[in-house]
Amino acid sequence: MAEDSPTLQYLKERLADGILDTHAFRGDQTIVVRRERLCETFRTFRDDPKLAFNFLTDITAVDYLGKREPRFEVVYHLYSMPRGERLRVKVPVPEADPVVDSLTPLWKGANWLEREVWDMFGIRFLGHPDLRRILLYEEFQGHPLRKDYPVNLWQPLVPEREVAGTFVDERSRNKLTRLKQKLAPGG
Amino acid sequence: MNPERVDLPIETMDLQMGPSHPATHGTIKFNLKLEGEKVLDCDVEVGYLHRGFAKSCEQATWTQVIPYTDRLNYASPVINNVGYALAVEKLIGVETTPRCQFIRVIMSELARIFDHLTCCGMTASELGAITAGFYMIEGRELIMRIVETVTGARLTVTYVRIGGVKHDLPFGFAEQVERAFRIVRKLLSDCDRLLSRNRIFLDRMAGIGAISRETAIAYGLTGPILRSTGVNYDVRKAHPYLVYDQLDFEIPLGTKGDDYDRFVVRIQELEQSMRIVEQALKKIPPGPVTIEDPSIVLPEKERVYGSIEGLMNHFKIIIEGIKVPPGEVYFAVEGGNGELGFYLVSDGGGRPYRVRVRPPCFIAMSAFSEMIKGRMLADIIPTFGMINMIGGECDR
DSSP states (O other): OOOOOHHHHHHHHHTGGGEEEEEEETTEEEEEEOSTTHHHHHHHHHHOTTTOOOEEEEEEEEEOTTTSSSSEEEEEEEEETTTTEEEEEEEEEOSSSOEEEOOTTTOTTHHHHHHHHHHHHOOEEETOSOOOOSSSOTTOOSOTTSTTSOTTOOOOOOOOOOOTTOOOOHHHHHHHHHHHHHHSTTO | OOTTOOOOOOOEEEEEEOSSOTTSSSSOEEEEEEETTEEEEEEEEOOTTOOOHHHHHHHSOTTTHHHHHHTSSTTSHHHHHHHHHHHHHHHHTOOOOHHHHHHHHHHHHHHHHHHHHHHHHHHHHHTTOHHHHHHHHHHHHHHHHHHHHHHSOSSOOOOEETTEESSOOOTTHHHHHHHHHHHHHHHHHHHHHHHTTOHHHHHHHTTTTOOOHHHHHHHTOOHHHHHTTTOOOOHHHHSOOTTGGGSOOOOOOOSSOSHHHHHHHHHHHHHHHHHHHHHHHHHOOOSOSBOSOTTTSOOOHHHHHHOHHHHHHHHIIIIIOOOOOSEEEEEEEEOSSSEEEEEEEEOSSSSOSEEEEEOHHHHHHHTHHHHHTTSBGGGHHHHHHHHTOOHHHHHO
């Protein structure tokens, strides 16, 4: 393997025991870090003046079902605006306990990105203020980007949600109820 | 003011705006908490256009993903094509021909002009400036005609291939572009006179939806929204791809980070994009538009029907897909709304293992409630317009 870039070398010294692996493929610097104390690790990335990865570009996950153990990897892309450098940080997450620390205390933008990872992969983020589904609806069953989620699965239509404070037109609702009773067999 | 004026008790009200609202172009829902007309809280609900882009990509071959990328940001489909193709080429480790690189730049910039004209025109017309809106739509139509001449389609262009583009630019392309730009410039100067010092337009835009530089970075905003706060970050300059480093252009910056600055940044970027296209058309070298690698690029039809090797190459690419070495890459291009990144994971097969798009307007929408909190209900329209949310890209 080729010589590590200065950033990766520095990271190895700085976070010695927190790093599981580092590599650079096609010029993309990647480090794999431990799940424990994740928020502190990212705080180092952001606040260490030699690293200054102040910009959270993206959060996503990959499901390596049957290929790797642990099954999931949460992938963060960081960018350092002052130094113009990218860094990919990967965190392995086991299937039995799919939880990682939330980065919302560090970057506000992590909020929606983490919600999307929860929605698509079912990985929970500890300390997230509002971990709801984002692209799908609350009644959806399962997490579609997991590799064991069938591509052509149809989910049943869900009944209309009762929303508190919604204006209800009593007259037309009664009319509808009467019509339904009339149409029902034996009505 | 009357000293005996008594403030009437105001009840907070929940209002659901959308998902299909005449003043928001795009299917999105705002769950608002209002006090009179003041927005106390805004919860944005996206996902109405979710169609499982990533899941679909995992079923398709590397080449078959390209039509899906058209439908991401449908206001600038070529940029999505280019971003995806460049990411796959980075993963394979190849670089396309010089002529193809210039063509990709030209088409990307035309797409950017298209995107910004749509965004600014629609926002202007939503604020009542229908005339300016129509002027910009006229300019957009001219760009659309060029795109149509080149690619054969208006919206779902699927023009870029892995390792090249579908075919060369048509005869008389440069003249058509020159003619179109002349009219677009005239239209833009008309729009400038209609809007830039227009009292109503300024009142609706200036100081509205403002966001500080630090907040913009904390939210991960990119593109015109970030640049309107004065942060000089454009992927074309920061990490030049294709031939952007050989072309002379500037990055317009704002100062206040409000809706008006976003508008001005976009309008100025239009001129820069036109400059890029003009320079690229002068510098474009002759040569092939795809690389000569039968394992990546489909052979010409004559070879498919005339030789056994051609037939086999064709069959292999169509049925098995391009063999991409195992690994993962992230590649970002400057899309219409900001940094459009593709994170690809390959397991060595003919199909992608994982395709992730970094959607700039999804991330911008996450900052929306911060932009609008404490403002008036009517401010939602220009702020949302200037975020330029494109459902296809936001919801994927």
